[in-house]
Amino acid sequence: MTIKVLIGDSLAPGAIDIFKARGIEVDVKVGLSQPELAEIIGEYDGLAVRSACKPNADVIAAATKLKVIGRAGIGVDNVDIPAATKKGVVVMNTPFGNAVTTAEHAIAMLFAAARQIPAASARTQNGEWPKKDYVGTELFSKTLGLIGAGNIGSLVAERARGIKMKVIAFDPFLTEERAVELGIEKVELDALLARADAITLHTPLTDQTRNILSRENLEKTKKGVIIVNCARGGLVDEEALKDLLDNGHVSAAALDVFETEPAKEHPLFGTPGFIATPHLGASTVEAQDNVAFQVAEQMADYLLTGAVTNALNMPSISAEEAPRLKPFAELAEKLGEFAGQVSTEGFDAVEIDYEGDVCELNRKPLTSAALAGILRASMKDVNMVSAPSILKDRGIDLKETTVEESATYESLIRIKVRVDGKWRTVSGSIVNGQARIVAVKEMTLDAKFRPFILFINNTDKPGFIGGLGSVLGDAGINIATFNLGREEEGGDAIAMIGIDQDIPKETMDKINALSQVRYAKVLRF
Template identity: 55%
Template sequence: MAPRVLISDKLSDAAVQIFRDRGIDVDFQPDLGKDKDKLLEVIGQYDGLAIRSATKVTEKILAAADNLKVIGRAGIGVDNVDREAASKKGVIVMNTPFGNMITTAEHAIAMMFAVARQIPEASASTHAGKWEKSKFMGVELTGKTLGVIGAGNIGGIVCDRARGLKMKVAAYDPYLSQEKAEKMGVEKVELDDLLARADFITLHVPLTDQTRNILSAENIAKTKKGVRIINCARGGLVDEEALAEALKSGHVAGAAFDVFSVEPATENPLFGLPNVVCTPHLGAATTEAQENVALQVAEQMSDYLLTGAVTNALNMPSVTAEEAKVMGPWIKLADHLGSFIGQMTDEPIKAINILYDGSVAEMNLAALNCSVIAGIMKRANPDVNMVSAPLVAKEKGIKIATTNQAQTGAFEGYIKVTVVTEKRERSIAGTVFSDGKPRFIQIKGINIDAEIGNHMLYTTNEDVPGIIGTLGQTMGENGVNIANFTLGRSGIKGEAIALLYVDEPVPSPVIDKLVKTGMFQQVKPLTFDVA
């Protein structure tokens, strides 16, 4: 059955056609997003939801979205999606961060020109027939210093365009390396240095706890007198009240804002001030950008629903289509390893340590981690998946540690998972053979070679004669067929384990009979989701 996708906002016809061409059953209702009651009524029918900004995906909507697997936002901002609720529900949230990079960068450059030459006010004056030529004295951009706060994707394009305008560019970005700065032809500086030197300051960072009010009253006071400030990134990066005061005092010569702390912005401290250029969040508002993000989100959602490829997800590691194909058996193995540990562990988990050896250490470890954690967590919460598992682990205070290393043993690659509780450590390792089937290769440090089935029985005992006979006879007398029987021991007379792959679940009375023999330290039925 083909996946079903609802488009509840206005997307281009070309984006709709992409879904159809990929074999997706698409329902295009561009005005449905504005009707939250109707959306609530129908959302449970769909595997995917494609939106822009009109649709509000609330916790209530997500609670009703029983089949939803992915939300695709055509654009960068996902303020209209409750990401935490989506993650807890196991729904991937994607955006399209690269579809409007050039458009947003160009808007910032246009706003810089506009405030440098007072173009909006000069235009309004001229339209009014005033011809106030001497009133609108501007400044050149050539030779001026542009301070760029945030030199990532969009900020990097702004740096490139500014250098083309013969500006000197100083960039503040904690994640910008000296090597990358030199390659970009910009000077990497600290924030205070940028504030003191820049003739123009433009912001290109997301809104986080670290960046909120990065241009505070204190930092605005550190700026060069006559500076002009441009914000086409996110509202809340600048203390608008403090900036308004700095504009009134003449310390700041001008400002150009496309984004505001409260939107839609019907009133703001910056409104009505001279040489302040304001636009209504138009950074991505070009025909080309709107088309690009619509096509991009359709491709991303189709890829995920059809192949498992994850691109530009905000709550899940990205996995390319090629990676999904190669990693499929390893992701399944990771889930099985986690599931074994989860079913064996009754006490609260303090830490999960995951070791990747050999070929698997070169794969997408973030995605494999998610699969391991999901496998562990599913015992306590069957609804947990790769999206929600890391969040659940974090809420429980579980520490996750990952180690990767070159090949150390006979296997080309393997994964070892160790769980730490207050009482003990428990570990299991596995690999994927050339047939693509996952295998358990070590439990509690004891080497084995166990095929994984839907229904299994795990036992531990002292290495003494009669164990195999007791297991086989008890299973046979009670009509339980054994598909595969694996044994392992730490040494002669040491600790021994058995792992039986059986055709159906082992009934509780059979478990009780084995326990009553007194030969086993542990008898544990296990289930695995083996496709």
């Protein structure tokens, strides 16, 4: 079956070559409106974009085959990630492909603002010699405040320290150990505003970061501060920034991004001390090629091998991990399907235990697979991508545990769901390369997964097997496998009967009417 990818924005031609070299069919259709994109997206398994193409909820809803959206760049504001997650579409970006380029642009803007190079250049080339009008600010020994110290922020810090600036940073996710490693000081936002001689922003636009340099916060800064934003529009109150440039509180500002783009007209334009570039942070030949090649490789890897790199809504799975994880992911998903089908009346907690060698693997994808299986019994169109967010939205507790050694198996996965305060438990392992059910309700057995399994919880009393066999025989239901487990003689017991076809309701009624049967259900895998 042919895999098809749509490239919805201009990418380096080498990206197309990467897809084609790996046997993936590629269409390039740039400049589509959202309705136009929605009309054709159903044909494609993958969508590669930069920032102009905007796959919104309507586009994603129409994407019946879509498995992955790849953003050639860092910001994914143009992609409706919640809609993609609910649809089960992996969203990837390329956080490292243009990091150096963006960091260098921020440093260039900082120098340009400190020395007012663009204005001085324009007037000099206009025949003036305005030497006395441009007494700049030396950056040596000054304090640079970073809002965001992730990948790009850390590169800016490294370069700022290279010119002997002191660097402080506000970032809730920055650990003290990482700050020491970077040679910077971690501070709260108010302390950064009060101490920084220059502030650069390196954070995505979220509900928490929107307008982080509000009028109130800009007014808390040191008089003469320099503001640089090469991250995302919307982080700075642009109207307040103009007012503070006009009154001299902010000495200079340099923006590469704006709240509304393209910003062809803006109140800041022409303001003394203000520098603007048209979203050039990632615009170098090297960066454009890097992100295009990287997103093509990532998307191809996922579509062909299941490897997940730089995903924003799913755990990463390396190409080396994927083959080793695959059997355990299938086991986890099937165990989840078992647990979900015997808990359709509702559950409020899930526990997943890993024992043995499986503990050494990347377990996040396994947990996602198990949750997909659990939820699939009561929901359609749920997969590894959407399952964790659905579970969270429902307020269902999730707990994971690991035990480095398993008493019986090299690896074991146990899934427990809590229904009305009681736990329903199923365990499985890989035996001779096959996924097997090895315990239910802590009663041991050894059962293969089959498309149809008749699961029965019964009392261990004579006549059960004969009575059940008669009912199935009378209905023409063929038994493929038969596995039993029990707590003790005459006590609680289970039966797992692999059957070749589904069982009609009238036959199930007869099975449930057997005196030894407490619970019976056909499970479908």
